[in-house]
Amino acid sequence: MKITRRLLGKAALGLAGAALLMQVPAMAQDKPAPFDKPGAVKIALVRYLSTGDFFQAYLSGVEAQAKALGVDLRVLDSRQDAALQADMVDQAIALGVQGIVIQHGLTESMKEAAQRAVDAGIKVVAFDVNVENPKIPQIEQSDRDLARLALEQAIKDNGESWKAGYVYVAGIAPLDRRNETWVEFKKKYSGIKEAAMFGTLDNPIANSVANQARSVLSANPDIKVMFAPYDEFAKGVKIAVDEAGLSQDIKIYSADISTSDIAAMREPDSA
Known part of the structure; x- marks a missing residue:
């Protein structure tokens, strides 16, 4: 079963994920079994990604729902270690x-680990x-729409012909899903040229992406648009763009949003 919805708020996202698992209203006064016995139910949150505002808000939402x-709640964080995440599912089973x-x-x-659970x-x-x-119910955002809205704005701002840098890590x-939209846009608008694709999930993600972006900008001085459809990617690109003094020459388009993202966007001459 797959449930698709638009992202309305980061805290709400974590709240929704936990709520769907519990299948009961958080504020119900008369809770059905086994929730009528506080502390008797153990839930594990097994994380792959945890760096950045989005994931902090997600965790806060899950913790708030668990408390309600x-x-x-047991939180197991693999920090982008796929094998460790699978082991953590087994740890949760053992618990x-x-x-x-x-x-x-x-x-x-995760396929086999989830089946073992x-x-x-x-x-x-x-x-x-x-x-x-x-x-297993699968919860997701409307990621294709998020990418489409960002790219439609890029077309509106820059026309239908420009060279782009693209930040992407496959397998997530x-x-x-956002990459599918990027591929479709490149087919639809033949004037969009992908000058470079790069990306990493090495911690800290923003700084690691910034290191890559510095090299990309040096090798491709004609890039006018950076499509970085994850805000930690965009933060990294912005670090490199600002250091190169190109904040008025390159525009950055992303997805996801947080208070710190908004602050960065509101900086004078922000890319």
Whole structure:
């Protein structure tokens, strides 16, 4: 089962993910079993990505929902280590949890791990990772629409012909969906030329992307647009653009938003 919706707020995103797992209103006065026994239910949040404002807000939402329900929340953070994330699912199973939220990850590493949890009788929800299991609800944003809206604005601002730098890491479900839209736009607008594609999820993500972007800008001085459809990517690109003194020559388009993102966008002559 796949549930698709638009991103309305980062905290709400974490709240929704946990709420779908629990399948009960957080503020219900008369909670059905097993939620009528505070602390008796254990839920594990198994994370692949955790760097940046989005993931901090997501975690805050999950923690708030767990507190409202009175459940015992265990947070397991693999920090972009796919093998460790799979091991953490097994750790959650060994802990005797009743539910697992798998947050991001790679299909190839999480598919079998998620199945082991299902086989153990545990309720599992997958957020922004395709575990290819019809028994596991998959929660996702409208990532193709997010990319489409950003690129439509880029066309409006810059016309239909420009050279672009593109930040992308394959295998992450939301980035893959946004990439589909990027590919479609390049086909639709033949004047858009991808001068360079780069990207990394090495921590800290923004600084690691900035290191790559410096080299890309040096090798491709005619780039006019940077499409970085994840705000940590965009932060990294902005660091490099600002250092190169190109903030008035290059425009950056991204997806996701936070208070710090808005502050960066409002800086004088911000790209």
